[in-house]
Amino acid sequence: MSRNKPNHKKTRHYNKKNSQIPLIVMGIVLVVLALWIASAVVSSAPPEPAPLAEQRNGVQVVSLDLSTAGYSPNNITVKKGLPVEVRTNATADAGCVRGLMIPDFGINKALDVGQDSFTFVPDKTGTFEFTCQMKMSSGTLTVI
Numbered sequence: 001m002s003r004n005k006p007n008h009k010k011t012r013h014y015n016k017k018n019s020q021i022p023l024i025v026m027g028i029v030l031v032v033l034a035l036w037i038a039s040a041v042v043s044s045a046p047p048e049p050a051p052l053a054e055q056r057n058g059v060q061v062v063s064l065d066l067s068t069a070g071y072s073p074n075n076i077t078v079k080k081g082l083p084v085e086v087r088t089n090a091t092a093d094a095g096c097v098r099g100l101m102i103p104d105f106g107i108n109k110a111l112d113v114g115q116d117s118f119t120f121v122p123d124k125t126g127t128f129e130f131t132c133q134m135k136m137s138s139g140t141l142t143v144i
């Protein structure tokens, strides 16, 4: 009896080792998954600043489409100190995307369906968010 016990234990130990193989495989799968998620997070990092807005007679002109899909483009770069004319074109169903707030510049606009525009002078550099009033749609304004 006492001789069989160690053998029995040994067999169980061997079996336990075998049962760990699926765990190791699962561990590898989890590590691969984690790496994949990490790479997805890196690739969804904020986009590069957009090319500088076009200048016409000392005014930076930005065309902005407003629709159910949000703001297009949603990434704008302008120069500090020069007026920016934002020319909007809103679809009839754009809804709250016709609202545009840039809190850092005290801007809160309700834009008409079709064409509309407003002008402001960016007086500080940095990266700022513009959003609809409910913050469901947003974009990035970079001032350089």
Ligand SMILES: [Cu+2]
Pocket: 096, 097, 132, 133, 134, 135, 136, 137
């Ligand atoms: Cu909204």
